[in-house]
Amino acid sequence: MSAEFASYRQLRQRTREISFLTSSSAALTWDVETYMPPKALAFRAEQLAYLGSAAHRKFTAKKVGALLTECEQQGFAAESDEAANVREWRRHYDRATKVPPRLVEKMERIRTHAREAWKAAREQSQFRLFKPHLQKVVDLTRQMADCWGYQESPYDALVEGYETGVTASQLRPLFATLRPALGAVLGVARERSAGLAEDFLHGHYPVAAQQAFNRKVAEAIGFDFAAGRVDTTTHPFCQTLGPGDCRLTTRYDERNFVQSLYGVLHETGHGMYEQGLVPEQYGTPLGSAVSLGIHESQSRLWENQVGRSPAFWEHWHPVACEHFPELKRFSPAQISAGVNRVAPSFVRVEADQVTYDLHILLRFEIEVQLIEGRLKVADVPAFWNEEFEKMFGLKVTRDADGCLQDIHWSIGLLGYFPTYTLGNLNAAQLMRRAGQENNSLEAELARGEYDNLRQWLRGKIHRAGSRHRPQELMQLATLEPTQSTYHLEYLRKKFAGA
């Protein structure tokens, strides 16, 4: 056996062992959120720290660097599985080893304190409590960006961690197009939303009935319950524990079935991506989702493009009425319109489809300026409130409803927000392409037939894992990189009748 294969095999074996550890962490984390009794927390935290650092040590060992170099020197055929894995392992290895351990530890400590400070600051709506911590996060993040390296903007080094290959200068024109265009749609959409039926959002929907209905929908669109499940948590998420093991969660409001239904549709979209990865490749880049922006495209596609369409309610109305008899008083069109109300509001996570990306572009602008040193931390609230009023026509009176609303910055997640909008754009672009390749798609969806759409996504997106970089994947799937065009077309048609 040649040396290149031996090196690759050793890497494969080592990453397999790492996957046993990270999968254990995933299971223990899932348990923390779902079933763990409260007194177990202290030990669990120590245990997770141990497993995390054991996996990290195994991956950042000098030996891994040497094995990667051997693989690179020998070379694998450009299109081979091995070449793709080696390329991605190298990228992760460099990112993980370029930052000195003392900086990583410092960041860990600062995050822990910043998160606590953010909680207190949000509760009291006092930005000054968070300010010194945000300053430290920004400073240290900038130092890490310098370690990782970048060509144009230190922000690029941050985005790279979530959406490899995407830069600020690519994102800027997308957001520049979105801002006025979304503003225009919003003007029409908010007027049309006045007077829509919404009584059904304040009824009585027992949890058991919601669970039964949600499960029927999730099964119909293609989530495999033999390889996953849905549990209840305060903050919904999708967590893969291993091949054939994808755990979704949601939360229930007995007055409003809509929250859990769209929560499940969203997480099911994430879950079907995870279930569509090649199980034999689990633990390698080829068996892993490629980016957050692609992941989010899958959740948004099923939640919004499919789930918030009139066709969805035409099909599911009779089934929904079996589970929720009070829905009989409403037509499918009324329900569909009601779950698509548009109204500017302060909070991103409650935003409708039209205003959502406005929330993101505000954060993007602030992040870029912060990390490039063009905006002072002290000026964040004023900047936020001014821009927010321009876009939404609403005056922020409490920072808790403004720049303190999201956890992201407190835990060092700068560069993350744009992936939500990339998800929206990718979803619309993929949906359009799927329709071009299958003329019957609309008719199928109206009949509640989701197999062709899911299979198309599986073939174009899921099974590729991280074989291609995100924008290459979009190019292959839709014949062009991510555009704002299709998302805007979709929103205009749906919300402004254009």
Added chain:
Amino acid sequence: MSAEFASYRQLRQRTREISFLTSSSAALTWDVETYMPPKALAFRAEQLAYLGSAAHRKFTAKKVGALLTECEQQGFAAESDEAANVREWRRHYDRATKVPPRLVEKMERIRTHAREAWKAAREQSQFRLFKPHLQKVVDLTRQMADCWGYQESPYDALVEGYETGVTASQLRPLFATLRPALGAVLGVARERSAGLAEDFLHGHYPVAAQQAFNRKVAEAIGFDFAAGRVDTTTHPFCQTLGPGDCRLTTRYDERNFVQSLYGVLHETGHGMYEQGLVPEQYGTPLGSAVSLGIHESQSRLWENQVGRSPAFWEHWHPVACEHFPELKRFSPAQISAGVNRVAPSFVRVEADQVTYDLHILLRFEIEVQLIEGRLKVADVPAFWNEEFEKMFGLKVTRDADGCLQDIHWSIGLLGYFPTYTLGNLNAAQLMRRAGQENNSLEAELARGEYDNLRQWLRGKIHRAGSRHRPQELMQLATLEPTQSTYHLEYLRKKFAGA
């Protein structure tokens, strides 16, 4: 800092890390039984094998032996925590390292096959399908016993793994006393059991009502639900995942609430032992249960001594009626008598309190003779059936109801069965001593007050962990080693009115 402390500290650190791994395995195993989707199994099995062998390697490393020797040479004060931990670590280390790895691996393989063969053999009630596998298990177990070493009987080396310090020559007189004495009680008890009310065992008891009632009972006797929980599985168990994290399970039969109630009482007994260990000592012998026979004494004490007493039903009858209205037709005395029916039957796990230990002593006799080479594997069914008829007056017509009923031998658990009976004897002996030290105990239990009993067990048994060996612990708690006297007194009084 002296060398002895440095060595001890290193051992402590290493065993802490091992506990992170074993606790991960425990959590993943719990998940397999409770919530894991079926397609996750293949990866989970590999993952568990990896974690198990990683923990094993860490503990059996030569370095551990060297550190232990250093600790032993320097010496710790006889009564110190350190001395107890070092003594037990040494015992475990020697047991784990005396058997050559190739023998361990061989046993693993044989167990896997033997378990599958046993399943098939039991389904078809064909001993011959299991015979060659049982032969291999016995041969290999004997080789392992020889590696471990023993003074009188190879059986002693096996029991040592579950009940350290206990030997066949100690067990033999216990069983010799029990056999005729239990036979005598059985004669009276089975007559008295004729005509007892049992309609309530065939009613309709919704799972949710059973769960609510069981939880009230478990909370009342002292299970801490902030440090544990109860889930549903086919085979009930108690599994500790970490300090402050004890998971019980039970199963429900909607026709019969008794099964889940006594299942929960039993597991709660195990669980309160685990919850009573010193959390700071978790992962060391001092923070671990001392033996199966002591563990089982805790489950049997709460299930039988407390839960199957007339006083229990006097107190809980009104609460039970709130959850199960149909119980109003029965008096507390009727229910108490009904859950204490005595009748010889073929299956150990369904046995009443009088016949239970007869099932065990039959298995004990067979195990000892097998491992000492005095009984041939081929002769097991004939021996079983003959002895069974002598004791129970029932003719075994299917080996599935006879020597094929238990999983234990197929997975190499020889020497395990006697701990069930030790549990019964210990439970009666502890209960008697608790009553001697607290004259109001009976009155307290009749009022549903369980705190003093639980605190007494906590102080005498739980908090000791593995500081003392099991029989020393019984001596300290009850002033004598395990006797058959008190269990027999209890059974005679309860079932034969003596």
